[in-house]
Amino acid sequence: MNTKKRRMLILSLDAVGSRDIEKAKNLPGFSRFFEDASRCMSVNSVYPSITYPAHTTIVTGRYPCHHGVVNNTKIQPGRKSPDWYWQRRYIRGTTLYDEAMAHGMTTAALLWPVTARSRITYNVPEIFANRPWTNQILTSLRNGTPLYQFRLNQKFGHLRNGIREPELDNFTHASLLYTLEKYRPDLTLVHFTDVDSQKHDYGTESEEAWAAMERHSHRLMEIQDTLERLEMSEDTIFVLLGDHSQKDVSRIICLNALFLEKGWISIRRGKIANWRVYSKGCDGSAYIYIRDKELYRPVYELLKKLRDEKIWGIEAFYTGKNAARLGADGACAFMVEAGDGYFFRDDTETFTRPTRAGEHKGCHGYRPEKTEYQTFFGIKGPGVRKNQVAAKMSLADEGPTLAALLGLDLGMTDGNVIDTFLEKE
Structure with missing residues (x-):
């Protein structure tokens, strides 16, 4: 497969399930993305279906029992706030971004789980200050790319309100648009948590959760506008996916x-x-x-x-x-x-x-096969066939498929390449 001059942008919409996408398909940002995208609207997450194991599976193609990130947080019974599996060192084996860098590609990650202290070129890790002797700024700087984070905080730090939503996603979104324009990474990983936060706080069918979907639609529209303005649309594989649903x-x-x-x-x-x-x-x-x-x-x-x-x-x-x-x-x-x-x-x-x-x-966290508990996967761009539909997928299929589109190899995986999405030679 010809993978020359291909970039990839992966947007993860935390806790956005298939039902949410079906409801939101007429919102402008989603409608525009799915107009010619290939998709699967029945993607099983991992077990347990929580954020850190799921996102690690997306970039490794392996299940938690094999990649090692088996929970969000560690077993620390004496602590009121246990540490999370923040750092890259907890992942066994290689990842999509490791393979990309090994092949000379520049990488960026904005709040993508389990990337702290990785070698990602431009990295704002998802991590929070969990010790009384430190603060959020120092913790982030120590675990990510210092100068890159410093610039983002200078420009967009006023948008944040700790980890509260939608302010956090507003910061992430502004940082993404800036990163695309200034650095033009070959592989960009972005994690948005607005919907997840609203569903946790207000319920899965709440007005607040739907308002977060509308904000995602607006963000999607601006991202697509930015890719076109920067003339990156033609060489960018654009991936939109969920990690799990909620009940x-x-x-x-x-x-x-x-x-x-x-x-x-x-x-x-x-x-x-x-x-x-x-x-x-x-x-x-x-x-x-x-x-x-x-x-x-x-x-x-x-x-x-x-x-x-x-x-x-x-x-x-x-x-x-x-x-x-x-x-x-x-x-x-x-x-x-x-x-x-x-x-x-x-x-x-x-x-x-x-x-x-x-x-x-x-x-979330339930068996991924439960009724009306599936998430989604959408993809478009060079090397991707238009408007193809896969009836079912596993989250573990995503990593091998994305790697194949970039001419990379994740080695032994639990998932498979979804050939339905790939253009033939």
Whole structure:
């Protein structure tokens, strides 16, 4: 395949599902993009279907059990705010941007997960200050490209309000337009979180979530205008995708409260001091880790009882071996799936309770095959056939397909190249 002079721009719209795109297809920015784009409107995310594992799969073509980013946050029970899998070092194997740089391409990333301290040419990593002795500016500078970030903050820092939306996406959007014009990277990765934030706070069908889709439409229109003005449209493969969907929730499950009652967890000064069994939440699912092998059977019987009683929000549970077959962390003892309306937290306060004011109204993390829980993938540009439709895809198919269009190779992947989208030689 002739890949000469090809650039690629990948926009990830966090928590935008297939249903959202179907509803938004007449909004100007989306309508313009999909006019001649090839697409799949039934893309299964990864398990657990949360942001960091999903975005790592997009750029590796591998499932979490293989690329190593198995959750958003690390197992740190004693901390109120655990660290996230921010840094590139957590990814096993190569990535799309690593291969691009190995072939002499310039790269840019704006708030793309798990890129901190990577070798990306122009990098604003998604990371926040999680220690009392530092601040957001220093944390970002240490983990990304210092001079590039300094310039962006000088020009567009006034648009930000911490990590609040839509201000954060407004900053990201302005930074993207500037980056395209000044640096013209060969590969650009952008992560927008506006819809995800609104769905978490207000629910999946809320006015606030729809307003975020309208803002995305406006951003899309400006991006497409910019590509045309810079005469980059003809040589840019433009990719628009989602990482997962969301479901509405109204109740919380805290398995660690039960483990505390059983004596499997100990508390000191209000914090978990020690544990033999621990539930690490992924919103719609949860990992169960066991340090004491003698407790494997009691935990199994407890989970089976909760599932079979059908009143606690536990829909299913899987052994660690079966979790790995689903793409999740095989190091867990069990993985637990929440039923409709429920999600998991790591608290030890109360086993299950209704959500309170200020807590999530929408969540993800569930099995990706659930009904009306799929996300989407759209692509257009050089080397891409127009208006082709793939009936189904996995998020793991995206990396190999994108690599093929750039003449790159991700090596052994769990996904496959979607030949339907590629022009023939």
